[in-house]
Amino acid sequence: MTIDTLISICWVWIAVAAMIFLMMFFITAPFGRHTSEKWGMMMNNKWGWFIMELPSFLIMSYFLAFGTNISHSYVWILFVCWLFHYAHRTFIYPLRIRATAKKMPLFIVISAITFNLVNAGLNGYYLAELAPKWDYSLKWLISDHFIIGFVLFLTGMYINLRSDTILIRLRKPGETGYKIPRGFLFELVSSPNLFGEVVEWSGFALMAWNLPAVTFVVWTFANLVPRAKNHHDWYLKNFQDYPKIRRVIFPYLF
Numbered sequence: 001m002t003i004d005t006l007i008s009i010c011w012v013w014i015a016v017a018a019m020i021f022l023m024m025f026f027i028t029a030p031f032g033r034h035t036s037e038k039w040g041m042m043m044n045n046k047w048g049w050f051i052m053e054l055p056s057f058l059i060m061s062y063f064l065a066f067g068t069n070i071s072h073s074y075v076w077i078l079f080v081c082w083l084f085h086y087a088h089r090t091f092i093y094p095l096r097i098r099a100t101a102k103k104m105p106l107f108i109v110i111s112a113i114t115f116n117l118v119n120a121g122l123n124g125y126y127l128a129e130l131a132p133k134w135d136y137s138l139k140w141l142i143s144d145h146f147i148i149g150f151v152l153f154l155t156g157m158y159i160n161l162r163s164d165t166i167l168i169r170l171r172k173p174g175e176t177g178y179k180i181p182r183g184f185l186f187e188l189v190s191s192p193n194l195f196g197e198v199v200e201w202s203g204f205a206l207m208a209w210n211l212p213a214v215t216f217v218v219w220t221f222a223n224l225v226p227r228a229k230n231h232h233d234w235y236l237k238n239f240q241d242y243p244k245i246r247r248v249i250f251p252y253l254f
């Protein structure tokens with residue numbers, strides 16, 4: 001594939017994300033608290049998470065192992081960041097969430113596999129094969145956008161992990177219901193875990209400084225902002241004493 005073809009695919013994929021973003025304000029993604037049997041065949045929640053996140057981990061591992069650019073530049077740092085996130089999401093997160101009888105529609109798993117195949121494919125192929133070597137030289141490593149992006153990436157990851165941990169610990173063993181989360185950024189927004197994920201991949205795009213990484217953060221935003229709105233509305237509907245001061249996802253803004 002030439003670089004021009006990959007860039008064209010990215011623009012088409014960004015246009016698809018924009019449509020999904022608008023659609024998701026009218027259709028609630030049916031997993032977690034919003035799960036629904038109306039979407040066809042269902043599968044185990046933990047296995048669903050594992051299967052849908054695995055392609056991203058495998059694709060990026062393949063490019064890290066066999067990519068042409070890997071040994072000639074510092075581009076491997078981006079692969080390590082990506083793999084660190086996806087190793088957790090694929091192998092650890094499904095083991096950490098509390099087992100409930102709740103299932104996930106197969107449709108969600110297939111949609112997420114498609115999301116991961118395209119996003120990891122575009123990013124991995126660009127970084128490993130198409131990016132000019134000098135783009136990821138020592139000069140890149142000491143550039144402002146790399147350093148700021150790296151700090152943002154780590155900050156976002158911390159917010160995401162800490163918030164997910166607070167949510168997961170709300171249930172004592174054997175409990176299946178929902179409670180109002182308290183503390184940390186939950187005092188400001190309903191979904192700090194999703195906020196952290198958006199910050200994390202924005203940091204990655206700043207570090208990587210290329211269109212495939214921007215494409216990925218656009219998709220992350222398109223998925224997670226409407227999901228956070230669904231979570232926020234759900235809390236307001238289900239808890240009369242839900243703190244009204246909390247925003248949806250971005251502290252003080254939305």
Ligand SMILES: NC(=O)c1ccc[n+]([C@@H]2O[C@H](COP(=O)([O-])OP(=O)(O)OC[C@H]3O[C@@H](n4cnc5c(N)ncnc54)[C@H](OP(=O)(O)O)[C@@H]3O)[C@@H](O)[C@H]2O)c1
Nearest residue numbers: 032033097164167168170177178179181193194197220223
């Ligand atoms: N990159 C992307 O596009 C993308 C897309 C989706 C998700 N993600 C990431 O995947 C992770 C999970 O996302 P999510 O939307 O499923 O998160 P979530 O709805 O906030 O749920 C996270 C976990 O906490 C439990 N939980 C949430 N709120 C609770 C409450 N009030 N009381 C008790 N337990 C509660 C959930 O249980 P239940 O499952 O039983 O509700 C689930 O196990 C996040 O880190 C998110 O950033 C990323």
